[in-house]
Amino acid sequence: MIPGVSLLEILTVSTLMFFIGVYGFVTRKNLITVLMSLELILNGAAINFAAFNKYLYPGQPDGQFFTLFLIAVAAAEVALAIAIVINLYRRILSVDVDNVNTLKH
Secondary structure (H helix, E strand, C coil): CECCECHHHHHHHHHHHHHHHHHHHHHCCEHHHHHHHHHHHHHHHHHHHHHHHHHHCCCCCHHHHHHHHHHHHHHHHHHHHHHHHHHHHHHHCCCECHHHHHCCC
16 A cells, blocks of 8 residues: 555564563563663554554554654653652662662652
8 A cells, every 4th residue: 555665564563663672571671771661562463553554454544543643642651650750769769679678658
């Protein structure tokens, strides 16, 4: 449906984004990079929704609605996560995942 771009190419890009995000989520210690990795995971899923909608059901906007909903949820997640990271940094002066365990009331 998109001239010059096949569904396989789009799915390859979205799969790479998803697994790079999973790798970053599992291996990183900094909360900011973990948050960025989570965004890569969500964006890979959003690309899948839009691509499958475009190629399988070109006349129906269902995949576009799912993609917009996913983007809205990701924006709310980022706002909440940044607030949590800022609060943690103010309390323990670090954004390392390992230092979160040292948080005292």
